[in-house]
Amino acid sequence: MSDYACDWRSYGHIAFQERGSVALEADYVVVGSGPGGSGAALVLARAGFEVCVVEAGPWRDPGDYPESMLGAMRDMMPDWGATVAVGDSIMPIVQAAVVGGGTVINSAIMVRTPDDVLADWRERHGLGDLFDERAMGLQHDAVDRELAVQRTPEGANFGSNNAMLLSALQRRQLGGKAILRNVVGCQGSSSCLQGCRAGAKQSANLGWLPEVIARGGTVISCARVDRVVFERGVAVGVRGRSRHPRTRVLGAAVDVRARRGVVIAASAVQTPLILQRSGIRLPALGRHWRVHPGAAVVGVYDHPVDMQRGATQGTASVHFRDGIAIQDGRPIAGTGENGIKIESLALPLELLAGRAAGAGQALIERLRDARHQAVWISAVRAEAEGTCRLGLFGQADVRYKPTQRDLRALRAGSHLLAALHFESGARLVRPGVVGLPAEIAPDQLPLLAEAPLDNRCWTWVLSHLFGGAVMGNDPQRSVVAPDLHVRGVRRLHVACAAALPTTLGVNPQHTILAVARILAERLANGA
Amino acid sequence: MRRLVEHALGAVFPTSAGIPGLERLDYGARLDEVLRGPPLMRLGLYAATLLFVLLPIWTVYTPLPSLLLSPSRLDRHANQLASSRIYLLRQLMLLLKTVGGLLWGADPEVRQALGLSPLGPDPGTFRGDELRVAAESPPRARR
Numbered sequence: 001m002s003d004y005a006c007d008w009r010s011y012g013h014i015a016f017q018e019r020g021s022v023a024l025e026a027d028y029v030v031v032g033s034g035p036g037g038s039g040a041a042l043v044l045a046r047a048g049f050e051v052c053v054v055e056a057g058p059w060r061d062p063g064d065y066p067e068s069m070l071g072a073m074r075d076m077m078p079d080w081g082a083t084v085a086v087g088d089s090i091m092p093i094v095q096a097a098v099v100g101g102g103t104v105i106n107s108a109i110m111v112r113t114p115d116d117v118l119a120d121w122r123e124r125h126g127l128g129d130l131f132d133e134r135a136m137g138l139q140h141d142a143v144d145r146e147l148a149v150q151r152t153p154e155g156a157n158f159g160s161n162n163a164m165l166l167s168a169l170q171r172r173q174l175g176g177k178a179i180l181r182n183v184v185g186c187q188g189s190s191s192c193l194q195g196c197r198a199g200a201k202q203s204a205n206l207g208w209l210p211e212v213i214a215r216g217g218t219v220i221s222c223a224r225v226d227r228v229v230f231e232r233g234v235a236v237g238v239r240g241r242s243r244h245p246r247t248r249v250l251g252a253a254v255d256v257r258a259r260r261g262v263v264i265a266a267s268a269v270q271t272p273l274i275l276q277r278s279g280i281r282l283p284a285l286g287r288h289w290r291v292h293p294g295a296a297v298v299g300v301y302d303h304p305v306d307m308q309r310g311a312t313q314g315t316a317s318v319h320f321r322d323g324i325a326i327q328d329g330r331p332i333a334g335t336g337e338n339g340i341k342i343e344s345l346a347l348p349l350e351l352l353a354g355r356a357a358g359a360g361q362a363l364i365e366r367l368r369d370a371r372h373q374a375v376w377i378s379a380v381r382a383e384a385e386g387t388c389r390l391g392l393f394g395q396a397d398v399r400y401k402p403t404q405r406d407l408r409a410l411r412a413g414s415h416l417l418a419a420l421h422f423e424s425g426a427r428l429v430r431p432g433v434v435g436l437p438a439e440i441a442p443d444q445l446p447l448l449a450e451a452p453l454d455n456r457c458w459t460w461v462l463s464h465l466f467g468g469a470v471m472g473n474d475p476q477r478s479v480v481a482p483d484l485h486v487r488g489v490r491r492l493h494v495a496c497a498a499a500l501p502t503t504l505g506v507n508p509q510h511t512i513l514a515v516a517r518i519l520a521e522r523l524a525n526g527a
Numbered sequence: 528m529r530r531l532v533e534h535a536l537g538a539v540f541p542t543s544a545g546i547p548g549l550e551r552l553d554y555g556a557r558l559d560e561v562l563r564g565p566p567l568m569r570l571g572l573y574a575a576t577l578l579f580v581l582l583p584i585w586t587v588y589t590p591l592p593s594l595l596l597s598p599s600r601l602d603r604h605a606n607q608l609a610s611s612r613i614y615l616l617r618q619l620m621l622l623l624k625t626v627g628g629l630l631w632g633a634d635p636e637v638r639q640a641l642g643l644s645p646l647g648p649d650p651g652t653f654r655g656d657e658l659r660v661a662a663e664s665p666p667r668a669r670r
Contacts, residue, residue: 015655058653068633070557071649079565090618099654197647221654245653308643349643353540353628359609359620360602364543370641434610434617456614 012213013059016222017242017252024218025257026052028523029238030265031225031274034101035509036496036516037265038204039143041212043520051217052256054238056224056270057097058245059205060104065195069350072194075245076105083269085386085462087401089455091293094463095267098195099221100205102267102509107192107313107345108181108201109507110149112140113514114321117504125501126473127482130518139514147182147202152314154178157188159310161374165344166315168420175319179343181311190346192312223254228262228278228492235262235492261491261523264469264498265516269396271498272388272468275479275486282487285469285479289386290503292464293402294379296345296355297414298430299421300439305374307346317342321381321505324412326449331416338409339381339505342417347375355459357430357438366430366438373430374421378413379464381505382406388468402460407453415448432459464508469498484519495519528573529562534594535579538605539623540631541598546640554630561626572626575619582608582616 014022027049030041041051056078066072073081078097085091096102113136121127129135143149152158154166158178169176182202189198199206209219225240237258242251264271272286318341325335347355349370356366386400402410418429422442429440434457436447451457471494472478475487480499486492495516497508504511533549536558542548562569583589586607587600596604609620631637635645652659 013654015653059655060653064650064652064654064659066649066651067647068629068649070561070629070633071651073629074560074564075649075651075653080561080568082565082568089614246651246656304642348632349638349641350629350632353632354621354625355628357610359539359605359624360541361543362606363539363609363624364541364546364548368543368546368641371643434612 012218014218014220015059016244019252021253021255022220022223022242023255024052024220025259026050026218027258027260028052028263029054029256029258030263031238032101032264032266032270032496033099033204033209033219034096034265034267034496035103035204035512037263038100038103038208039513039516040263040265040495040520041217042208043517044524045212045215045217047524049260049524051212053209053212053217053219054223054225054240054254054256055099055101055219055221057099057221059099059219059221060195061205062195062197062199065197067191067194067197069194069348072105076195083396083398085398085400087386087399087455089460091400091460091462093269093398093465094461095269095465098205099209099219100203103203104195104205105193106509108183109313109316110144110147110180110182110510111506112136113504113511114506117502120502125471125478127471130482131515135518136514139517140510142517143510143513148184149180149182151180152178152186152311157186157310158314159188159190159307159346160305161307161346162310162314162344164305164374164424165376165420168424169315169317169342171423172420175317176315177317179311179314179316186311188310190308190310190312193348220254220256225266225274226277228264228274230278230489234490238262258491261493263493263495263519265494265496268465268468268497269388269398271494271496273390273396275469276390280486280489282479284477286387286389287385288467288470288477288501289388289398289400290384290466291382291400291462292341292379292503293382293406293410293460293462294377295410295414295458295460296347296375296377296432297417297421298432299374299376299424299426300369300428300430301372301374301426304371306371307373307375308348310346312346313343315344318506320413324409324416326412326415329446329449331412337412338383338405340378340409340413341381341505342376342378342413345375345377355432357432374426376417376420378410378417380406380409380413381503385467400462402455404453407455407458410458411448411451411453414451415445418445418448433457464503466497466500466503466508469494470501471499472501483522493519493523528576529558531580532558532562532572532576535576535623536627536630538579538593538601539609540627541602547634547636549627549631552631552634552636554634557630571619571622575623578616578619579608579623
């Protein structure tokens with residue numbers, strides 16, 4: 001057992017430990033505390049099991065959240081947000097490293113899993129009825145109730161950036177809607193990406209994980225799990241190391257024994273790496289890694305937009321989720337091309353500054369009108385598959401290259417967003433595409449339809465990650481069986497985006513939560 | 528090396544008609560934090576800075592390090608590099624712009640000049656942190 005006496009145990013949270021070792025035993029160990037980990041841990045704790053959640057990041061409360069993006073990258077993201085995917089271009093990967101994971105720094109978007117995705121999982125990936133519409137619907141209903149999911153009110157706190165996109169989409173009848181979010185009393189501070197200091201966002205560190213502790217569980221923060229421990233083919237715990245979040249000094253060894261099982265829910269990047277470090281050798285491990293790559297189009301208006309007021313993301317459309325193409329300057333849905341989703345996104349000045357074209361006086365001139373800029377994004381339901389493997393120095397080696405069809409969808413989405421900006425009164429648009437003018441006027445819109453289909457010309461951001469340890473019934477193509485246990489070992493499960501076998505074309509938070517809760521219910525019922 | 532980084536960042540975010548540039552701002556402590564950050568980011572920043580200093584001969588056809596360029600040439604050099612057709616150069620400049628943007632965009636003087644409200648603090652604290660007030664901390668571990 002630990003060198004430390006057990007008074008911290010009664011508190012239920014163990015932060016960074018400098019010396020000695022931390023040794024615990026629980027019924028279930030859950031690695032990762034984002035939507036998957038916290039969702040699974042809560043269901044298991046409510047079923048009466050003793051749960052220990054191990055999270056690499058620290059536990060920050062709203063009073064600890066940073067206000068600047070530099071602070072957010074330093075405090076909330078692994079390696080200051082420096083994780084990238086490399087193909088023929090370099091694309092930053094947005095992830096969290098904090099107790100609550102992505103639920104702390106996302107925009108609180110809650111979209112139910114589309115029925116076509118569930119049908120595809122059933123028919124093409126052999127997932128049977130475990131994740132059918134009824135089973136997932138029950139979980140979505142429960143989560144909606146618990147997290148107070150509601151449509152973002154179009155009132156004073158909605159924000160002009162969101163209102164303008166909503167109007168533009170509704171004028172064209174493109175399915176624009178205020179986004180469903182898990183927030184209570186949003187003040188419109190536009191700071192979802194830094195964590196909601198007002199505590200409006202119902203992130204896992206505020207509700208679900210404290211309940212896990214209240215039910216006798218433990219959260220170990222600042223502890224990176226190195227590997228799963230096996231005895232005769234059975235997962236019996238995890239081993240890792242405490243690491244100080246500020247100094248990055250390594251501290252105590254962390255050893256957690258699991259009496260009943262280990263659930264890995266550490267994200268589509270970290271879960272495959274933990275399994276690889278644990279000696280799991282399956283042909284599909286680290287493969288079938290997918291994302292929704294996205295890019296922003298900035299509109300510049302004569303009137304102030306003031307993105308820093310309002311919901312960070314308040315408007316969305318999935319009208320082109322099944323495909324988009326531009327024909328005769330007009331967007332056509334469901335064309336056999338790849339689909340996109342459209343969202344508003346309030347970018348803070350610090351990120352606008354990095355994204356604007358040029359440097360020196362030219363750059364500053366493009367930031368002088370920051371208050372007049374509106375940012376709308378399209379994210380592609382991409383078909384490309386990448387890999388996530390252990391790098392030479394133990395880091396994530398993520399390889400990913402969007403296909404030409406993905407690029408065509410992104411280009412069509414950017415063209416549409418630029419057109420919507422102009423229809424909304426923008427005097428110019430900044431497409432952020434190398435090979436095009438840094439700023440285009442309304443009569444230059446056709447240029448966007450001919451923008452280069454070269455990944456290196458676009459400023460991609462990868463935010464929704466899937467796969468790397470996907471579920472399915474084909475042992476050659478999947479790492480986890482349809483019941484979410486890792487093939488070839490017992491009592492080891494995956495309950496995060498790494499298990500999702502496809503992209504969704506919508507925000508994945510609700511789906512991850514539902515899948516994790518279904519797994520946890522099965523475990524609780526003795527499956 | 529730190530001076531060179533400051534020079535490059537200052538050229539990317541210069542002072543411009545009523546908006547202070549990085550060279551006028553007190554951002555040393557935050558830059559120190561960045562330079563103490565992940566090694567990969569630090570290495571990238573240094574590589575970008577070195578190229579920035581050495582490449583005026585390629586951008587503005589002047590065989591001098593960027594430190595010795597006139598303000599107008601330095602500005603042209605920075606803009607040319609950021610708009611380069613060579614992807615790697617553009618990416619390294621993007622790193623300089625990203626770090627510079629994080630420092631510049633959070634500065635209260637810049638935000639005031641642009642009509643934006645100032646940002647609050649970044650406490651950097653967490654549960655169990657020695658910097659958090661004792662009352663909020665969990666019970667101390669006993670040896």
